[in-house]
Amino acid sequence: MDGTAPSGEGWFGGIDRDDEAAATAAIRDGTADAPDDWPSRAVESGFAADENDYYEILHDATMAATRAAVQEHGRSDVQQLQRVVRAMDDCERVANELAERVAEWAATLFGDAGTGVDYCLGLAERDPDPEQRRVVELARRVRDLDDEATALRRSIERTAPEVAPNLAALAGPVLAARLVSLAGGLETLARKPSGTVQVLGAEEALFAHLRGHAPSPKHGVIYTHEAVRNTHPEDRGSAARALAGKLAIAARADHYTGERRPELDEQLRERVATIRARRDDADEGAEGGADR
């Protein structure tokens, strides 16, 4: 049962009509160079009693094969994306924590000690004295974690556009993956109103606000988006709302049609430009060049 019908043979060639697994495999993986009058061929070969019988079997078989294929895709793509984005965050967080430890330790052993992951990358290349050996080894672990975080990021950049083409184009692959991950899946994200998308990842601040002792959060993880971060602080709420609106539309397009809509990119660019232009008008040179 390798599921491949030889050329000139229909999907039903060589399989038993009650063998659902074989039918599913044949429909998913089979090929033929050219179509043929498969209903008649199936009746002639004794696979089906008559054409109506054939279409009944074909309906069940295509439903089962397509359902299996869809489920496989859904599971593998979205869940893998969630795992990869969490693993990347873990690698980065642990690398930063270890880098602090290394910096503190290295300061007692090296005259030129620095800080951060970048310092560890340099330290990892050194040929240490015996008493420096452990700290250099630790810096090498930081380097390895940093390498792994980079590899995970590349993997997100590859898969996110396949899972959610519009969201990945608007938000960037990593932010798209974070939003899908925070929402618990693309379908749940697609069902959320844009106001919820705007504050995803800021739940703590949101609940503090709802309890009545904090202002409402302006943005959650979408803060990392250029449209929010590079907008004047006073206008970030507007920018975040505009961005969240487009991201919500993008998530719906991705979930419900899977069709890329390049016009969304342009609409977002225009909205953000309008919001920033408001500030430029208001400033009229007073704070000139602040956002260049």
Next chain:
Amino acid sequence: MSDGLPDGVERRPFDGRERLATRGSPVYGEPTDGDWRAWDASRSKLGAMLSRGLDTGLTGGEPVLYLGAAAGTTVSHVADFAGPTYAVEFAPRPTRDLLDAAAPRSNLFPLLKDAREPASYAHVVEPVDAIVQDVATRGQAEVALRNRRFLADDGRLLLAVKARSEDVVADPGDVFERVLEDLRSGYEVLATERLTPTHEDHLAVVATPRTE
């Protein structure tokens, strides 16, 4: 077959407005009237073609291959009036909704396949009298040419060309010209019509295979 509509498609009043309708179980929350359900021409390019009176050559009851079935909005109506209807869709997510549309329709066969690779479904699909194509990918003419092998010599290709899928910035008129030129290497174009305003930047094309 009245006013060019295939058997099984009728104009019926819904809330005082004449709309296309077919008989079948509802799929996307469309209004219903007994067995009949309204076919929303603003959400369906084929619906818009029929509604405008374009001669599609569809008669009802014939085998159809539908490329780019998406969530099944249009193909569910096709299956209501056509014979065996093969629905090819490439994206897994909308295909989930397509499965819901296909479940109560014993003549609708959903296939998660790439319309650019006809060999991957030629072992399932029989020769058809009509191909309906609505794929949002670059190379829409190429997809139609590659799938010509499924179409009967006197069959009809009903194509909705999406200008933005070919080129986002170019003038849609230029894009349509290029697509039609490519298409003519394998098809004779019988009619074309812009689908504005319900489907901006879409061109409806009716074509038949060229026989040498």
